[in-house]
Amino acid sequence: MLASAGVIGTIGRALLLVGFVGAVFGAFAAITGVRNNEPRVIRLVSRFAVLAFAAAVGAFVVMEYAMITRDFSLAYVQKVGSWSTPPLYNFAAVWSALEGSILMWVLILSGYTLAVCFWMRKRMNESLAAWAMAVMMIVLAFFFLVSFFPANPFAAGAPGVLDGPGPNPLLQNHILVMFHPPILYLGYVGVTVPFAFAIAALVTGRVGEGWLLATRRWSLFAWGFLTFGIALGSWWSYEVLGWSGVWAWDPVENASLLPWITGTAYIHSVLVQERRGMLRVWNISLLVATFSLTILGTFLTRSGVLNSVHAFSESGIGAWFLSFFAVVLIVSVFLIGWRGDKLRSPGIIDSPLSREAAFLANNVLFAVFAFIVLLGTVFPLIIEALQNRQIAVGAPFFDRLTVPIGIALLTLMSIAPVLPWRKASAETLQTRLFWPAWCGIAALVASLALGAYGLAPLLTFTLGGVSSGAALRQVVLATRRQGLRGLVGRANGGMIVHLGVIMIAVALGASNSYSKSQELSLVTGTPAFFAGHSFELIDVVEVRDDRSTSVKARVIVDRKKTYEPAITKYTRIGMNVGTPSVKASLTSDIYLTLEPPVRQDSGTARIKVFIKPMITWLWIGTGLMALGTVLAAFPGRRRRPTEATSALVPTSEQNAL
Amino acid sequence: MKQNKSVWLGMFLLVGLLLAIGVTRSGSVQTQQDRIDSITSHLACPTCSGESVFVSQASAAQAIRLEVARQVSTGTRTDDEIISYIEQRFGGQVLLVPRATGLDSLVWSLPVAALIMSLWFLIRTFSRSRQNKPTAPSAQDEKLVEQALAESMTKLKRS
Numbered sequence A: 001m002l003a004s005a006g007v008i009g010t011i012g013r014a015l016l017l018v019g020f021v022g023a024v025f026g027a028f029a030a031i032t033g034v035r036n037n038e039p040r041v042i043r044l045v046s047r048f049a050v051l052a053f054a055a056a057v058g059a060f061v062v063m064e065y066a067m068i069t070r071d072f073s074l075a076y077v078q079k080v081g082s083w084s085t086p087p088l089y090n091f092a093a094v095w096s097a098l099e100g101s102i103l104m105w106v107l108i109l110s111g112y113t114l115a116v117c118f119w120m121r122k123r124m125n126e127s128l129a130a131w132a133m134a135v136m137m138i139v140l141a142f143f144f145l146v147s148f149f150p151a152n153p154f155a156a157g158a159p160g161v162l163d164g165p166g167p168n169p170l171l172q173n174h175i176l177v178m179f180h181p182p183i184l185y186l187g188y189v190g191v192t193v194p195f196a197f198a199i200a201a202l203v204t205g206r207v208g209e210g211w212l213l214a215t216r217r218w219s220l221f222a223w224g225f226l227t228f229g230i231a232l233g234s235w236w237s238y239e240v241l242g243w244s245g246v247w248a249w250d251p252v253e254n255a256s257l258l259p260w261i262t263g264t265a266y267i268h269s270v271l272v273q274e275r276r277g278m279l280r281v282w283n284i285s286l287l288v289a290t291f292s293l294t295i296l297g298t299f300l301t302r303s304g305v306l307n308s309v310h311a312f313s314e315s316g317i318g319a320w321f322l323s324f325f326a327v328v329l330i331v332s333v334f335l336i337g338w339r340g341d342k343l344r345s346p347g348i349i350d351s352p353l354s355r356e357a358a359f360l361a362n363n364v365l366f367a368v369f370a371f372i373v374l375l376g377t378v379f380p381l382i383i384e385a386l387q388n389r390q391i392a393v394g395a396p397f398f399d400r401l402t403v404p405i406g407i408a409l410l411t412l413m414s415i416a417p418v419l420p421w422r423k424a425s426a427e428t429l430q431t432r433l434f435w436p437a438w439c440g441i442a443a444l445v446a447s448l449a450l451g452a453y454g455l456a457p458l459l460t461f462t463l464g465g466v467s468s469g470a471a472l473r474q475v476v477l478a479t480r481r482q483g484l485r486g487l488v489g490r491a492n493g494g495m496i497v498h499l500g501v502i503m504i505a506v507a508l509g510a511s512n513s514y515s516k517s518q519e520l521s522l523v524t525g526t527p528a529f530f531a532g533h534s535f536e537l538i539d540v541v542e543v544r545d546d547r548s549t550s551v552k553a554r555v556i557v558d559r560k561k562t563y564e565p566a567i568t569k570y571t572r573i574g575m576n577v578g579t580p581s582v583k584a585s586l587t588s589d590i591y592l593t594l595e596p597p598v599r600q601d602s603g604t605a606r607i608k609v610f611i612k613p614m615i616t617w618l619w620i621g622t623g624l625m626a627l628g629t630v631l632a633a634f635p636g637r638r639r640r641p642t643e644a645t646s647a648l649v650p651t652s653e654q655n656a657l
Numbered sequence B: 001m002k003q004n005k006s007v008w009l010g011m012f013l014l015v016g017l018l019l020a021i022g023v024t025r026s027g028s029v030q031t032q033q034d035r036i037d038s039i040t041s042h043l044a045c046p047t048c049s050g051e052s053v054f055v056s057q058a059s060a061a062q063a064i065r066l067e068v069a070r071q072v073s074t075g076t077r078t079d080d081e082i083i084s085y086i087e088q089r090f091g092g093q094v095l096l097v098p099r100a101t102g103l104d105s106l107v108w109s110l111p112v113a114a115l116i117m118s119l120w121f122l123i124r125t126f127s128r129s130r131q132n133k134p135t136a137p138s139a140q141d142e143k144l145v146e147q148a149l150a151e152s153m154t155k156l157k158r159s
Helices: A002-035 A039-068 A075-080 A087-095 A098-119 A127-148 A180-190 A192-204 A210-240 A251-276 A280-302 A317-338 A355-387 A395-418 A426-449 A455-487 A490-514 A616-633 A652-656 B002-024 B032-040 B059-074 B079-090 B102-131 B139-158
Strands: A516-523 A528-530 A533-544 A548-557 A561-563 A566-570 A575-579 A581-583 A588-595 A604-613
Touching: A002 A039, A002 A098, A002 A127, A039 A075, A039 A087, A039 A098, A039 A127, A075 A098, A087 A098, A087 A180, A098 A127, A098 A180, A098 A192, A127 A192, A127 A210, A127 A317, A180 A192, A180 A210, A180 A251, A192 A210, A192 A280, A192 A317, A210 A251, A210 A616, A251 A280, A251 A355, A280 A317, A280 A355, A355 A395, A355 B102, A395 A426, A395 A455, A395 A490, A426 A455, A426 B002, A455 A490, A455 B002, A490 A604, A490 A616, A516 A528, A516 A533, A516 B032, A533 A604, A548 A588, A548 A604, A561 A581, B032 B059, B032 B079, B059 B079
Parallel strands: none
Antiparallel strands: A516 A604, A528 A533, A533 A548, A548 A561, A548 A566, A566 A575, A581 A588, A588 A604
């Protein structure tokens, strides 16, 4: 028994160690190579990146192998493995608890490191690229170390265990468990790349716009995956958790939202730096904040200090992440202070009616937004530390404070896209906002005609109209001028992202304000009615397999569609999981859950009906955001250097001519 | 121009009027279920980690849901009274929304302070930008520019 534990466990641990050594040597090679200007040493960096990546892939494969063969000699397999888990969920079980999710982090980060290394292969001699590689390698080494010591997935388990409970039931009843965590991690971990370049810019003193332009696509890539991952999480919550909501303001959700907020602020404010050279300190600070929030979020949710549905409630790892967070913050603040002189911006904002001023206002709002989410998330900790008293801060708090922020952001989204750089006159604004304003009025009239009421949703719909008008204006003008090329580039792609955001805002406004729900006691053969729909129970049936027993109520809604809400009891874990049944349409979803207690063949069932308007638009909006992000990543129209806004300085390209 | 202004004025009046209609008109009547849902989403499930009673499927949450439903159906207590009643029975940690008293009030006042500070920062930045009118370049500045231009032109020609 112990011998076999030895083999798999030892191989895995050895691979983690190899990866750690590779990352440390890689960082060392990058730094010494660039300091002593030795191309031969620098060339080693990419070999170490390959080594670290190979070790991470190897460790992940070994873990999958152990999980698939149900090698119960490993403590981790004992915790989340089970013979009864279906193959697909067993594959995903690797990232269903702390140790495995850190291993996935290692895998993805080593992939990013290798990718950046490949992308920078011809420029590795430049100090900026070498230092960026060094930062990535150091972060990677830290994660290898975390995976080797406090969160070791290859630790030997108690002897004699032949079967385990399997992953948390919520992680084995929807296919999204295969996609949501990896995609979210692609975004979460991806912010390391722009962070590494920001630190490298500070270290080397090349704090101009070069590193920004270089990492623009990486930032966009990470941001896109973060957005998509969060949206998939909401969809999962909606389809699986059975409370009909998409966002619970749970600490782990907040931990993924926080870097998204600062990241969104960054991809806006970076445009100001590219165009006007301003906000240098601010942009670097935003990247530092984004990266350190991923570390802080991991600390908060993975160390067991905060309660959450997602939390794996492990301790031991907390000190590691908190220390790393402190180091990141201290080093970054020191570097920013040290380079303070070089970071001073050359330009000033000429007028509050200008695009840069709008971006500044956008950033201030996003900063307050991030502050509110962070405060609400850690506030129970503060109270517990100061007064040794348990309190909770939940969804109603966040809803109340973030709705005004959302409406303010929509207002900015209405005006900012039509504002020119530097300065706008009132006349320009009036002409350019004329049609968007009518779009807003049309949206308001339409929503009133459909029976909408209440200030917050009506403002959301009106501003949604104006801001889609403003976004469409940009896209229409650009496509009229340049044909299909008018759809790509960051301004045009960005406006398509805006349209997606507006759809999501309107859908959230409608579904949060106008949802209806009712509990119904159904008896076979007697239809019940709610909100103009009929609900008729056919029967209650039981389905068994070797991991669970589920009771399903079959309900016919409006004499057409059959819904099958269920409650599944996972026998090994002794946990009941309700599975809602949802049928979506463009106008509103009907969402049914089965309420306990239920008895098979009793001919009765208690169900809860939710009527949720416009939920589908959340997913359509997400798709549009993803599309817009891809379009924004393509290069847009080249700006000619003779344009009035650009200085007449010969570029290297001109020199080459 | 004047005409344009009156069009905008009209638009704002129209929006104000329509919003006023929308805000004052009563929505659908609040049902008992709506009250139950709103009360339970303000309560934390005492046995589970961080979920509200509305969200949670734990048995403790179900028990509280039933109790809230019972109290709502008798109709004698207001929402706040029901929440206080549950709070008394289970302790302060069942409240999902911190009270605005004592140290807890910081969670409400700090965001407001942050908003005011950032607005003040914005206003200061913008007012400074107004004062900062571009001054006419000095003779020395112009000389520098000319020099730089001449240099770059020769470079361009050479290449």
